[in-house]
Amino acid sequence: MASSSEVIADTNNNNNNVTFWQRFVAKMVGVMLQLKKPAQDDPRRLIHSFKVALSITTVSAFYFVKYLFVCFDKNPMWIIITVILVSEFSVGATLAKCFNRGLATVLASALGLGCYYLVDSIMGGHIVGSVFLGTLIFVIVATMTYMRFVPQIKAKYDYGFLVFILTFCIVSLPSYRDEDLLDIAKRRVITIFTGVLMWILVSIIVYPIWAGEDLHNLVSKNLQKLGDSIQGFGDECFGTSEGEGSNKSNLQAYKSVLNSKQIEESLANFARWEPCHGPFRYGHPWKQYLKIGILLRQCACLIDSLTGFLDSTKTPSEIKNKVQETCIQISKETGKSLKELSVSIQKTIPPCAANPSIQKSKIVAMNLKSILKSGLWEGTNLFEDIPIMTVTYLLLDVVSCTQKIAESVHELSVQAKFKNKDSKVAPNYPNSPPHDLGVHHVITIN
Amino acid sequence: MASSSEVIADTNNNNNNVTFWQRFVAKMVGVMLQLKKPAQDDPRRLIHSFKVALSITTVSAFYFVKYLFVCFDKNPMWIIITVILVSEFSVGATLAKCFNRGLATVLASALGLGCYYLVDSIMGGHIVGSVFLGTLIFVIVATMTYMRFVPQIKAKYDYGFLVFILTFCIVSLPSYRDEDLLDIAKRRVITIFTGVLMWILVSIIVYPIWAGEDLHNLVSKNLQKLGDSIQGFGDECFGTSEGEGSNKSNLQAYKSVLNSKQIEESLANFARWEPCHGPFRYGHPWKQYLKIGILLRQCACLIDSLTGFLDSTKTPSEIKNKVQETCIQISKETGKSLKELSVSIQKTIPPCAANPSIQKSKIVAMNLKSILKSGLWEGTNLFEDIPIMTVTYLLLDVVSCTQKIAESVHELSVQAKFKNKDSKVAPNYPNSPPHDLGVHHVITIN
Numbered sequence: 001m002a003s004s005s006e007v008i009a010d011t012n013n014n015n016n017n018v019t020f021w022q023r024f025v026a027k028m029v030g031v032m033l034q035l036k037k038p039a040q041d042d043p044r045r046l047i048h049s050f051k052v053a054l055s056i057t058t059v060s061a062f063y064f065v066k067y068l069f070v071c072f073d074k075n076p077m078w079i080i081i082t083v084i085l086v087s088e089f090s091v092g093a094t095l096a097k098c099f100n101r102g103l104a105t106v107l108a109s110a111l112g113l114g115c116y117y118l119v120d121s122i123m124g125g126h127i128v129g130s131v132f133l134g135t136l137i138f139v140i141v142a143t144m145t146y147m148r149f150v151p152q153i154k155a156k157y158d159y160g161f162l163v164f165i166l167t168f169c170i171v172s173l174p175s176y177r178d179e180d181l182l183d184i185a186k187r188r189v190i191t192i193f194t195g196v197l198m199w200i201l202v203s204i205i206v207y208p209i210w211a212g213e214d215l216h217n218l219v220s221k222n223l224q225k226l227g228d229s230i231q232g233f234g235d236e237c238f239g240t241s242e243g244e245g246s247n248k249s250n251l252q253a254y255k256s257v258l259n260s261k262q263i264e265e266s267l268a269n270f271a272r273w274e275p276c277h278g279p280f281r282y283g284h285p286w287k288q289y290l291k292i293g294i295l296l297r298q299c300a301c302l303i304d305s306l307t308g309f310l311d312s313t314k315t316p317s318e319i320k321n322k323v324q325e326t327c328i329q330i331s332k333e334t335g336k337s338l339k340e341l342s343v344s345i346q347k348t349i350p351p352c353a354a355n356p357s358i359q360k361s362k363i364v365a366m367n368l369k370s371i372l373k374s375g376l377w378e379g380t381n382l383f384e385d386i387p388i389m390t391v392t393y394l395l396l397d398v399v400s401c402t403q404k405i406a407e408s409v410h411e412l413s414v415q416a417k418f419k420n421k422d423s424k425v426a427p428n429y430p431n432s433p434p435h436d437l438g439v440h441h442v443i444t445i446n
Numbered sequence: 447m448a449s450s451s452e453v454i455a456d457t458n459n460n461n462n463n464v465t466f467w468q469r470f471v472a473k474m475v476g477v478m479l480q481l482k483k484p485a486q487d488d489p490r491r492l493i494h495s496f497k498v499a500l501s502i503t504t505v506s507a508f509y510f511v512k513y514l515f516v517c518f519d520k521n522p523m524w525i526i527i528t529v530i531l532v533s534e535f536s537v538g539a540t541l542a543k544c545f546n547r548g549l550a551t552v553l554a555s556a557l558g559l560g561c562y563y564l565v566d567s568i569m570g571g572h573i574v575g576s577v578f579l580g581t582l583i584f585v586i587v588a589t590m591t592y593m594r595f596v597p598q599i600k601a602k603y604d605y606g607f608l609v610f611i612l613t614f615c616i617v618s619l620p621s622y623r624d625e626d627l628l629d630i631a632k633r634r635v636i637t638i639f640t641g642v643l644m645w646i647l648v649s650i651i652v653y654p655i656w657a658g659e660d661l662h663n664l665v666s667k668n669l670q671k672l673g674d675s676i677q678g679f680g681d682e683c684f685g686t687s688e689g690e691g692s693n694k695s696n697l698q699a700y701k702s703v704l705n706s707k708q709i710e711e712s713l714a715n716f717a718r719w720e721p722c723h724g725p726f727r728y729g730h731p732w733k734q735y736l737k738i739g740i741l742l743r744q745c746a747c748l749i750d751s752l753t754g755f756l757d758s759t760k761t762p763s764e765i766k767n768k769v770q771e772t773c774i775q776i777s778k779e780t781g782k783s784l785k786e787l788s789v790s791i792q793k794t795i796p797p798c799a800a801n802p803s804i805q806k807s808k809i810v811a812m813n814l815k816s817i818l819k820s821g822l823w824e825g826t827n828l829f830e831d832i833p834i835m836t837v838t839y840l841l842l843d844v845v846s847c848t849q850k851i852a853e854s855v856h857e858l859s860v861q862a863k864f865k866n867k868d869s870k871v872a873p874n875y876p877n878s879p880p881h882d883l884g885v886h887h888v889i890t891i892n
Contacts (some may be wrong), residue, residue, distance in 0.1 A: 015824055035592075035593065035596060037596070038592070038596055046590065049589075049591040049592035052587055053585070056611075057580050057587070060579075060583055060615075064576040077616060080619065081615075085608075130510040134503050136501045136507055141503070142495045142499035145533075146492060146495035149484035149485075150480055150484055166527060166531075169502065169506075169523075170523060170526075173526065259708075274494070305840070318482040386838075390832075393836045394751070410514065
């Protein structure tokens with residue numbers, strides 16, 4: 001009995017081992033597959049990794065080459081640490097971080113020096129000096145840590161305040177142990193500036209990645225997604241079932257737009273630091289992208305409410321048959337105009353090309369309104385038709401939201417001075433200046 | 447002429463100076479006022495600042511006390527740097543960061559040591575050695591930087607990977623210059639562990655700030671906000687105008703719920719690191735809070751769509767008069783039940799107390815449906831009444847969303863084993879076990 005139970009225990013053990021190793025291998029394979037994804041989503045990540053590796057290997061030369069090693073007082077480690085810490089993905093994020101690190105280092109070093117001379121000249125004894133320096137550190141650290149909670153500081157200078165605390169401690173404390181303070185401060189400033197300069201050069205010269213370009217593309221892609229979603233909704237709710245699989249995934253595209261606020265704001269924050277690049281001049285209206293983003297999220301929220309009615313509007317009814325055609329047309333034209341706005345941002349051309357679709361969607365919306373105004377409901381089961389009526393009403397809201405988006409995109413094109421590069425795409429209103437488009441021709445619904 | 451223009455220029459200059467200084471002073475006053483706000487919003491921020499200052503001043507003792515200074519080979523700076531870098535606001539965030547920093551330091555030090563012995567034993571010459579070490583650094587930095595883009599790693603181990611790169615460079619590079627590698631690695635591990643231990647102790651012992659508690663309170667507060675918003679909407683759309691000012695601000699309360707995803711996820715991420723505290727045992731169902739959060743955002747999206755109809759439902763109409771009473775009741779009862787759910791989470795008691803309101807709101811919703819089903823619309827101007835019909839329909843959606851939220855909160859109370867502390871608040875169903883509540887009694891709408 002004992003031996004048989006031992007055998008069972010042994011088998012169990014083996015099984016457990018196998019399961020453990022199988023699980024381990026399965027997990028490893030899963031991890032490997034996940035490792036491929038970031039590069040597939042955005043190949044620039046691979047390039048960024050090589051850029052960081054390249055610049056760190058290059059600054060390693062401060063150790064490998066004896067002359068350089070001696071130049072930096074045999075302690076070039078902070079150059080390497082700085083490069084590792086400021087190597088951000090985009091040029092804008094890099095410049096913001098470098099500015100923070102550089103300014104904070106200079107200011108904190110100066111303050112550290114000041115404290116040293118104060119402690120050294122006024123206080124003589126070691127105990128009085130240590131109490132004074134301790135109190136000073138306490139006050140400065142408490143103040144700086146507290147100030148990092150102020151929203152405006154947290155958004156832009158959080159890293160600077162952290163580096164300030166760090167540098168102040170690094171410079172002021174060793175002075176107490178009679179190390180050469182001026183030397184420490186000087187070395188720290190020089191090493192950090194060397195590191196910062198190194199990464200800024202690599203970041204801008206070797207395949208630069210621009211936060212501004214990312215923001216531009218993100219807003220354009222979000223417009224495209226909303227266009228897909230609204231067209232997907234029209235097909236799903238009213239339309240034919242052809243190609244339903246692809247439509248289903250299209251319909252869900254709007255969901256990522258709902259949560260895009262944070263990424264848009266941080267990209268706009270970084271974009272302001274970037275020099276001119278590509279079609280973006282200095283002073284490009286980055287804030288206008290945030291305004292468009294707010295409207296896009298409003299539109300996404302409407303689409304979210306619309307999709308909530310998909311199930312309750314599946315059954316065919318008399319009223320549904322009557323509005324079906326017009327609703328499909330609305331979702332088609334609105335989707336088309338959103339996509340055309342997306343293309344106009346993508347190509348940095350004025351959004352004239354989008355106007356025909358917007359005009360069409362307005363006309364179709366007026367048609368829908370007149371259908372709704374006609375004695376459509378007489379003798380029908382009204383309660384069951386409330387969902388379909390709600391859907392038509394929300395669709396009208398989507399049309400007016402799209403108009404606002406079009407105006408906002410137009411404003412962007414004026415502020416950023418988008419120009420028609422392709423002579424074939426002539427503006428629709430040859431006799432009026434481009435900034436008249438879409439502003440005076442708006443027919444408001446509601 | 448020349449002198450008069452000089453005078454003008456001078457005056458202009460003076461004016462400019464005055465404006466500059468006035469602007470400067472105004473700006474400074476503004477900044478001072480903004481400095482008060484973080485502490486007013488959350489007084490724990492002030493406490494956190496003092497905690498950080500206290501622990502950094504304490505570790506300064508490694509410089510002030512000669513015995514301690516000698517103990518750490520006259521270089522205790524990394525203890526201070528570590529405390530500054532890991533001093534996060536909540537215990538969970540601290541433990542997550544300390545785990546990352548500690549593990550990465552040990553692993554990278556070990557790898558650095560391995561590389562050193564490889565370079566030292568196999569490669570003899572300086573040039574071959576430097577090429578080998580350079581290649582190794584390139585490969586490791588590129589791999590680690592790339593891996594930080596994997597979403598799962600970015601969410602939990604981003605800081606660990608950064609510290610790994612940093613430590614590997616700090617340990618492996620000086621070895622090339624014949625410094626004592628083992629000593630560097632040992633010193634780095636000891637200093638970092640001392641710093642980490644220091645902050646963990648202060649963080650847990652001196653007025654601990656728990657991410658879990660924050661998540662718990664955030665979800666409870668968001669429930670409260672949605673309750674306020676839906677009641678505010680009912681008053682604004684259908685109700686009396688008394689106390690309109692306060693209702694307006696109530697109505698907007700839901701907006702912050704829409705953007706709460708990121709903060710909830712990071713708090714849940716940190717909460718898992720925290721030991722038992724207050725009513726939260728080890729293994730508290732933090733993920734359930736995220737599920738409730740998703741439902742809350744759905745509900746907020748519905749309220750957002752509802753507020754879009756405020757303007758178009760202002761004019762009184764026959765239909766509005768007929769549904770007015772019921773709609774006010776729905777918004778009142780739904781708001782009340784959301785607030786009662788909020789209280790039940792806040793007090794960690796089972797959400798029995800919320801059931802009466804939910805039952806009432808269900809009954810009122812049925813009433814509304816029967817009103818809608820009756821021949822209410824005969825002979826009215828249907829087109830103008832579409833908005834009010836849409837509003838009633840969306841309100842029914844809010845009721846069913848509230849039911850889902852109630853079920854989810856109930857599930858949380860079962861998983862977290864909430865108990866009735868107050869004997870006066872007896873469960874409504876004394877003969878059935880608590881996990882039967884709200885699950886089998888749901889009357890689904892739609």
